[in-house]
Amino acid sequence: TQLLEQSPQFLSIQEGENLTVYCNSSSVFSSLQWYRQEPGEGPVLLVTVVTGGEVKKLKRLTFQFGDARKDSSLHITAAQPGDTGLYLCAGARGFQKLVFGTGTRLLVSP
Amino acid sequence: DTGVSQDPRHKITKRGQNVTFRCDPISEHNRLYWYRQTLGQGPEFLTYFQNEAQLEKSRLLSDRFSAERPKGSFSTLEIQRTEQGDSAMYLCASSFDGIGGEQYFGPGTRLTVT
Numbered sequence: 001t002q003l004l005e006q007s008p009q010f011l012s013i014q015e016g017e018n019l020t021v022y023c024n025s026s027s028v029f030s031s032l033q034w035y036r037q038e039p040g041e042g043p044v045l046l047v048t049v050v051t052g053g054e055v056k057k058l059k060r061l062t063f064q065f066g067d068a069r070k071d072s073s074l075h076i077t078a079a080q081p082g083d084t085g086l087y088l089c090a091g092a093r094g095f096q097k098l099v100f101g102t103g104t105r106l107l108v109s110p
Numbered sequence: 111d112t113g114v115s116q117d118p119r120h121k122i123t124k125r126g127q128n129v130t131f132r133c134d135p136i137s138e139h140n141r142l143y144w145y146r147q148t149l150g151q152g153p154e155f156l157t158y159f160q161n162e163a164q165l166e167k168s169r170l171l172s173d174r175f176s177a178e179r180p181k182g183s184f185s186t187l188e189i190q191r192t193e194q195g196d197s198a199m200y201l202c203a204s205s206f207d208g209i210g211g212e213q214y215f216g217p218g219t220r221l222t223v224t
Contacts, residue, residue: 033213035215040218042116042201042217042218043153045212045214048212090152090213096166097143
């Protein structure tokens, strides 16, 4: 059973466009983490959100944790080719295992 | 570099052979996790350690799999009698006790069973 559903699964856009990736669950998590993964490499942590309603901004990336701590979104402004990769959300309950989403593969073309 | 390291990065083995992977976590991290990722999927949890104690094992971890962390530092994951279905990327992550408990991943070991 996949506890975290991401949408869209695949996104192909032109450089300069904006996009939003969604991560939804019926379960409550104590924190939610977003990772980006390049082919053949391990996931790289982008951000952790822990408070319901929290919004974090990292340059052109904006992350939001839902009020009920069941969902999250990642918004990228003015996407660049360097943003290309697999974006994964992962929910955690305390210090236990991460439950990963299905992933969103982003391709940004010049 | 003080990140999580894994060895080897790639392993090709024949069905039925045993393989062992090593993970060295970030030095001050007391928790260590193993995940498996197949093509097109997100990582799936296998097992995790707090110091040297193995606290949880997934039902994905059949009796052919064993993990150890004997001194609470590095960890090994062994797969006995490998099967073609074991082909995957094996990822190790570590974290420390704190708000968020962020897990930092190593580069992974890509296993191909022929």
